[in-house]
Amino acid sequence: MAKLAGVSPITVSRVFNRPEKVATGTLEHVRRVIERTGYVPNLVAGGLASRRTRFVAAIVPAISNQIFSESIQSLTDRLWESGYQVLLGTSGYPMSREESLLAAILSRRPDGLFLTGISHSLKSRRRLAVANIPIVEVWDLTPSPIDMLVGFSHEKVGQAVAEFLVGRGHRRFGVITADDARAEVRRMGFLSVLGEKRLDDVQTVPVPAPSNFRLGREGLARLLELGSLPRAVFCSSDTLAHGVLIEAQARGLSVPGDLAIVGFADLDFAAHTSPPLSTVRIDRPAIGRRAAESLLGRIEGRPVERIVDIGFHVMERGTT
Amino acid sequence: MAKLAGVSPITVSRVFNRPEKVATGTLEHVRRVIERTGYVPNLVAGGLASRRTRFVAAIVPAISNQIFSESIQSLTDRLWESGYQVLLGTSGYPMSREESLLAAILSRRPDGLFLTGISHSLKSRRRLAVANIPIVEVWDLTPSPIDMLVGFSHEKVGQAVAEFLVGRGHRRFGVITADDARAEVRRMGFLSVLGEKRLDDVQTVPVPAPSNFRLGREGLARLLELGSLPRAVFCSSDTLAHGVLIEAQARGLSVPGDLAIVGFADLDFAAHTSPPLSTVRIDRPAIGRRAAESLLGRIEGRPVERIVDIGFHVMERGTT
């Protein structure tokens, strides 16, 4: 116990948490003793006493998905700068474990919560209300978040892609989409624009989430079996789009000559396929960073923007 | 307080932690009250009292790297089954933050530690010794881990790739390698085999970590400037290898006709480049899973294998 540096426990506490409240001499002396003894304060006890645990919990469907891992990376980095750490929870597809995970996580009393998506069970919502901590929902947009929000409109993504493809002269479309709520919203946005323009030749092929390359190949195969050869395909992820691209080429279709392809997210590989994949770029690190800033702002009592729309950008590359 | 269910606090504690010690009637009754009131136990207090926090901390250089994110995913999943959660720390390249991160993490008193790599500063080692908790180091192999180890031999990877390429008749080599300790060991293994065979025509191009596609393209450009046109290139990651592949094709070199390429890790895209990338496959989920099992075994007092070699597999595909 570093208190055997000749000071009271509370002074040691201050050396760590509010050194400006400690006289320079005492400060140096205590720090020397800490250094010498290798004392590491116990944040568990500190957290119990102060009711501040200095960590944030983050729930994502899967961390092994680049879409989420990059946001978590930037969240972690930004929070680290302010002395916070991140407890990670993966809820699975489609968020099946969220409820039990949330209970487990809330029992650790995080100072903030990072939640993927805006759809939560009633039970979860009740628990969140009781927890009474800053919460930021991400990757989606709604006028009524639980607390704060950092995301973008999936409906507008779908609309923008439809406008873009129609502008390129396409009239027959296919959609290959994973079984995921946000992907479904993008599809609806896509369809709504086509509907307005009376372009009703659209076939949808659903695939299970999480999507992968193979599902993309199979997806195109199924789409073609449906008859009514589409001239443009909108995929719910770049991964699917990559599979579609390879399958199209394997079938002797020229891309984009015979078939245009648009993905989603602009993952690393998207710019390096051949031809490079047209897609919708999302600034993934921004999601984590802005979310961290929202949480820290709320924790530290600063005024914060409740809703942050980080937007998106349709990237025209080689497959359209 | 759920104790107003007419029982003592300790009985509530038992309902959560050792329900088999509670009479069926009491159990049901208390559970009903818990359900009704939405009571969530406080693990911070529980952790302080029991000295078991039921979480494991994981330190990786960067979670936004598929190599690590998949191991963390399987670690998280396996630990969840046993009621543990994962606190994530990213130490940066090359692990520059490890020391301060470790201090911050140890002050939370994790029940176990997942550390990437086997190289830690003296100060870190001392702290780890004092912490006295189960530790599993991963992604590398050494006869003397701090505690437990799940990994494979990078030297043997380098040797295997050299044997493989020499067996295919190559005599002039290039190595493009990120500034990373493990990549360097692979390179040394690679060189050692070539040295034995008196094949000394090897040029090395170092690139900074973390590696990316662009560095791969630039790497090949620099390698070619060095004169002595190599026939085969060993890259320290699939990402670099992908860049090398595209750069080679852009320069009119046929792959593998003019230039053979071998990557490392077998990332998702590796099987889908054109031609598909030859590489070294690592069972990344196994690392997380086996690490979780080692930690849980130690925590629960079971005998465990101290050193687990998960091996690797040279995947011959289209670029060799």
Add this chain to the structure above:
DNA sequence: CGAATAAATGATAGCGTTATCATTTACGGG
């Protein structure tokens, strides 16, 4: 049916910090 044993429950005392005052020491001005 009573003694011995097992099962269920509880009382008490921490776990190692920090919040909240209270007290002591240093400092500045008339």
Add this chain to the structure above:
DNA sequence: CCCGTAAATGATAACGCTATCATTTATTCG
């Protein structure tokens, strides 16, 4: 040089659980 104020330090009491041991209640068996 004394008093008022600010700065530095400390005493005490939680924070909300669980370890430990004690006590009560149920069960078994000769």
